[in-house]
Amino acid sequence: MAQEYKALKEAFVSNLTGSSVWEVYEIGFVPPAAVLLWSVLQSRHAFFKPYTPSSYLVDFLLNCLAILFATTIYSSAPILLSALLVAPAITSYAIGPTQRQSPGGSRAVKPASEPSDLAKNDLRKDSLPIKPFVTSWRGAMIVVTCAAILAVDFRIFPRRFAKVENWGTSLMDMGVGSFVFTAGVVGARPILKQRISPKPQSIVSQFIASLRHALPLWVLGFVRLYSVKKVNYAEHVTEYGVHWNFFFTLALLPPFVALFQAIFSSEVSFTLISLLLATAYEIALDFTELKKYILTAPRVDLLSQNREGVFSFFGYLAIFLAGQATGICVLPRETSQPSGRSIFDRLRGSLILTKLVQRSAIWTLMFVLTTSYYAFSLDVSRRLVNLPYVLWVISFNTLQLTLFCAVEIALFPGVYKRGDQVSETRDCKEATSGVLQSFNRNGLALFLLANLLTGLVNLTIPTIHVPHGQAMGILVIYMAVLCAAALGLDHWNISLKL
Structure with a gap:
């Protein structure tokens, strides 16, 4: 029976022909759309300052589950999912800020009174700053990768998204x-x-x-x-x-x-x-x-x-x-x-x-x-x-x-204009999703953990026979475990360099 199931699993991921280039780009629009909504909530309303349990939940929903949904329940309509993220972002931005200062926003910038002030500040700043957009991009890529390596073993993940032969x-x-x-x-x-x-x-x-x-x-x-x-x-x-x-x-x-x-x-x-x-x-x-x-x-x-x-x-x-x-x-x-x-x-x-x-x-x-x-x-x-x-x-x-x-x-x-390096580092952190920052920080270690969890799930559950509803439940728990591990490592200031 084990050998028969192994053959079924290998056939499940073999001889596939993929999808169109445009469909891959459609799914690729979801992570930037999620970060757009996160950024509007943070820059206009300081929703994630400070981070609370509800803030972490929203961050997880936007930057983990939205990506998972794009490859599963919204796989036939990823553009719709992007629209559902962009629409509230536009609405929230139009409402206007709810406080006088927002992290890294234009209202928070204190212009230097003299050119020499800016020059002095620049001397105290890192010439290679940690850029929020690079962190968000890399963190989102790791989230997509981790989500896909387990999701591909379930039928809810379309075969056209799996690796072609x-x-x-x-x-x-x-x-x-x-x-x-x-x-x-x-x-x-x-x-x-x-x-x-x-x-x-x-x-x-x-x-x-x-x-x-x-x-x-x-x-x-x-x-x-x-x-x-x-x-x-x-x-x-x-x-x-x-x-x-x-x-x-x-x-x-x-x-x-x-x-x-x-x-x-x-x-x-x-x-x-x-x-x-x-x-x-x-x-x-x-x-x-x-x-x-x-x-x-x-x-x-x-x-x-x-x-x-x-x-x-x-x-x-x-x-x-x-x-x-x-x-x-x-x-x-x-x-x-x-x-x-x-x-x-x-x-x-x-x-x-x-x-x-x-x-x-x-x-x-x-x-x-x-x-x-x-x-x-x-x-x-x-x-x-x-x-x-x-x-x-x-x-x-x-x-x-x-x-x-x-x-x-x-x-x-x-985000790069305020004060010295300490102030800039604080602003950059406030302009970056906590979830994406944590995935970016220990990306390879989390990729290894995702592989281990994927193996554990596949050795204990006949994934290709699991109904869609149960599959989504397993995948959500899996992403929550990965996210908790990422946030835990980040909270304890641990960087695993593999």
């Missing part, structure tokens, strides 16, 4: 690439710190440090491999291979990235090397036997058994490097803060938002050209992590960052 696009295909892209954005911080305070470091020492950083990921990868084989857990072999898993892919990134960082350091250079790497890999796929080998070769040795994980790494490395280029663009402090009484003036005056719009447009154009029938007519493949997939992931995430950035500029225009 060979060619096509789906929500979970985007989730894998997005995880790597966000790691790249965060990985730009050490590069920027090195620019600010140069400390001589040889290539060898950087490479050794990267190996130490990757060691916990290798351990997690082997632990997952052992546990999956030990309990005879259902596997989708064509996802990464017989022995490979996502932790091995993440573990390979630091050493390779360390080598690139020793040579390149600018946004342009990382963008170019990302494009060159993805293009060279695509040429190898199209003009050699590599594509045929990955898709159809018999699994006779260690390499052929894990060919998907080994060769897709080149695509993931290109995504990571593009993420670093984006991080170099968005993480530094803007030299001139956007100003203006109207929201539109502030949006037009933001240099970072302008750069994000430009980057999003360029990456999207390249994705359209590679996949258009009238241009290169290539198909997206997450299994190969080919050029169209790489461009799609970068395009989607730069657009997401653009939306989150626009929300911050519109509703928290004074």
Whole structure:
């Protein structure tokens, strides 16, 4: 019976064809819409200042359950869910503020009386501030990922959202690439710190440090491999291979990235090397036997058994490097803060938002050209992590960052303008969802916990036979447990660096 059920589970996630690119974007609109409503409640009414049990509940509903609902009960109408979030945000904003000062809002900004005052304040501020919109974007991505890895095992999660077999696009295909892209954005911080305070470091020492950083990921990868084989857990072999898993892919990134960082350091250079790497890999796929080998070769040795994980790494490395280029663009402090009484003036005056719009447009154009029938007519493949997939992931995430950035500029225009670094840090925290901040802080640890909980649920419950109502109950409890763990770690000021 166990073997029969395992075969059913493997068939449940195999040979899927995905959904349209637009449907993935529709679901992608839900997290920014939820953050928009959260931001209006906070900036206009200080609803989450201070955080109370009811505030945490609303935060959980907006930034966890709304995302879960978008992939389950609202899966056929995610635009409607976004509208249900945006409509009260507009109404609440139109009502006007309920107090004189709002966290990070324009009313809270105390302009410097003299230019020298601003200059003195800037000297006391971090040149790489923790930006609320980056925290919210990364936190939301982790929430989506954690929600999907268990939801996919239930029938309430549409099969078109699960990972495709060979060619096509789906929500979970985007989730894998997005995880790597966000790691790249965060990985730009050490590069920027090195620019600010140069400390001589040889290539060898950087490479050794990267190996130490990757060691916990290798351990997690082997632990997952052992546990999956030990309990005879259902596997989708064509996802990464017989022995490979996502932790091995993440573990390979630091050493390779360390080598690139020793040579390149600018946004342009990382963008170019990302494009060159993805293009060279695509040429190898199209003009050699590599594509045929990955898709159809018999699994006779260690390499052929894990060919998907080994060769897709080149695509993931290109995504990571593009993420670093984006991080170099968005993480530094803007030299001139956007100003203006109207929201539109502030949006037009933001240099970072302008750069994000430009980057999003360029990456999207390249994705359209590679996949258009009238241009290169290539198909997206997450299994190969080919050029169209790489461009799609970068395009989607730069657009997401653009939306989150626009929300911050519109509703928290004074978040980088008040006082010294202590005041600014406080304002940034007040302009960030507590739930998303906690998921962002311990993202990889929570991803590991989500995998453990997913395994526990699947070993104790026949998920593919669970009715929709019970499935939603299990998923809500699962998200509540993850959220409680995230908030608990954040409350006790614990950061688990894996």
